Amino acid sequence: MTRLNRTFRFAMPAAVLIVSIGIYLWLQETRPQLSPIDSDERTWPVAAIRAEVRDWQPKLKVYGQVISGRDVDVRALVEGPVIHVSNNMVEGGIVHAGDPLLMIDPFDHQAKIDERMAQLAEAQARLDEYKKSHAIEARALERDYEQQAISEKDLARIKSLRSEDTVSEKTLDNAVVATSQQRQQVLMRKKSVEVLSAKLAQQTSVIDQLEVAVRRALRDLKRTALAAPVSGFLTETSVALGQRLAVGERVARLVIADAMEVRINLSDSQFGRLLQDGPIAGRPAVVIWSVGSNDTKVKAALERIGARINASSGGVDVYATLRDVGIDSMLRPGAFVAVELDDHYFADVVRLPESALHGDLIYAIVDSRLEERQVMKVGFYDRDVLVRGQISTGDEILITRLTEVSSGLRVEVR
Numbered sequence: 001m002t003r004l005n006r007t008f009r010f011a012m013p014a015a016v017l018i019v020s021i022g023i024y025l026w027l028q029e030t031r032p033q034l035s036p037i038d039s040d041e042r043t044w045p046v047a048a049i050r051a052e053v054r055d056w057q058p059k060l061k062v063y064g065q066v067i068s069g070r071d072v073d074v075r076a077l078v079e080g081p082v083i084h085v086s087n088n089m090v091e092g093g094i095v096h097a098g099d100p101l102l103m104i105d106p107f108d109h110q111a112k113i114d115e116r117m118a119q120l121a122e123a124q125a126r127l128d129e130y131k132k133s134h135a136i137e138a139r140a141l142e143r144d145y146e147q148q149a150i151s152e153k154d155l156a157r158i159k160s161l162r163s164e165d166t167v168s169e170k171t172l173d174n175a176v177v178a179t180s181q182q183r184q185q186v187l188m189r190k191k192s193v194e195v196l197s198a199k200l201a202q203q204t205s206v207i208d209q210l211e212v213a214v215r216r217a218l219r220d221l222k223r224t225a226l227a228a229p230v231s232g233f234l235t236e237t238s239v240a241l242g243q244r245l246a247v248g249e250r251v252a253r254l255v256i257a258d259a260m261e262v263r264i265n266l267s268d269s270q271f272g273r274l275l276q277d278g279p280i281a282g283r284p285a286v287v288i289w290s291v292g293s294n295d296t297k298v299k300a301a302l303e304r305i306g307a308r309i310n311a312s313s314g315g316v317d318v319y320a321t322l323r324d325v326g327i328d329s330m331l332r333p334g335a336f337v338a339v340e341l342d343d344h345y346f347a348d349v350v351r352l353p354e355s356a357l358h359g360d361l362i363y364a365i366v367d368s369r370l371e372e373r374q375v376m377k378v379g380f381y382d383r384d385v386l387v388r389g390q391i392s393t394g395d396e397i398l399i400t401r402l403t404e405v406s407s408g409l410r411v412e413v414r
Helices: 002-030 107-163 169-225 268-275
Strands: 044-046 047-048 054-056 061-070 070-077 078-084 098-104 226-227 232-236 248-256 260-266 284-290 296-308 314-324 336-342 346-353 359-365 370-380 382-387 396-398 411-414
Touching: 061 284, 070 268, 098 248, 107 169, 169 226, 260 268, 260 296, 260 336, 268 314, 284 314, 314 411
Parallel strands: 044 411
Antiparallel strands: 047 396, 054 346, 061 260, 061 336, 070 248, 078 098, 098 226, 232 248, 260 314, 284 296, 284 336, 296 314, 346 382, 359 370, 359 396, 370 382
């Protein structure tokens, strides 16, 4: 009995294992066979565009700020208290050339004119006196020359008679003394004439100086009425009625209306493209000032490049002069504006939507399949890109963005 139990204990697991293997093999043999089902290749619906190789010159839209091309400091030209201020002498006041701005009390300047005029009249009277004295002395000098000639002649005659012992020694001495005195008289008269001549020249110079002083005083009187030198807009006004102004004291700054400019900051790439077409001076531009829903367009022209590179932005400042902007314009310095100008002229390029570009690749559709083409992006036109490379006029180019795009993919243009 014990031996039988031991045999049964070892036989049962082996039997179970054999039965399990048998069942597995039977299941493998009797399982249903799955045959593969052939499916059709998928066709992707896409949009496409016909390529056209041609020349393009896009518009470059940049931004800038209106600045004053030229300012004028309005300063007091004479000193004195302010007795009148124009109503236009305020921040933002519009003035035309010659418009009165303020009036300085003219009393002191009128008094100076009267004083200079009196001094000039006195100097002219003294000059007339010197002229008369000079004329009298000149005529007297002529008479003295005549008297000297007579004395010289008498002395010669007396010397001759004395040699013949006809006249006395005293007579000769008297003749010598008379001749000497006459010579002295001529010398003194001549000196007097020369002194008067010098006084005439000196007095003439004094009169010239006084005439200049009178003209200067008249000019200062005229300058008590301060007027706008040019047409423009007033800013930084600082004057009040009764204020005493010193010579050269600034009372306002005048922005010249027809000399406003736009400072435009171009990136290095934008500036480089513009330089490819030659100097930028004189190129036309359009300045767009947006106020609310209104856009004001003003013609402009590029004029010059800034003196320094903008260190903060790394770009280049370019200045454009506004055209046809005058005293009636609402545009003012400080306004931020958009500027449109002609970009670089791109020859033999294709304009495509940006969705057509996959890095430096595009896909042409040839016989309903995608074909990879190598291109190089050279610029932008509005929201499109300009490319040049393995592309020809008439090529059908994929513009739909696909999740997985590759050469050979089957597509259908819809």
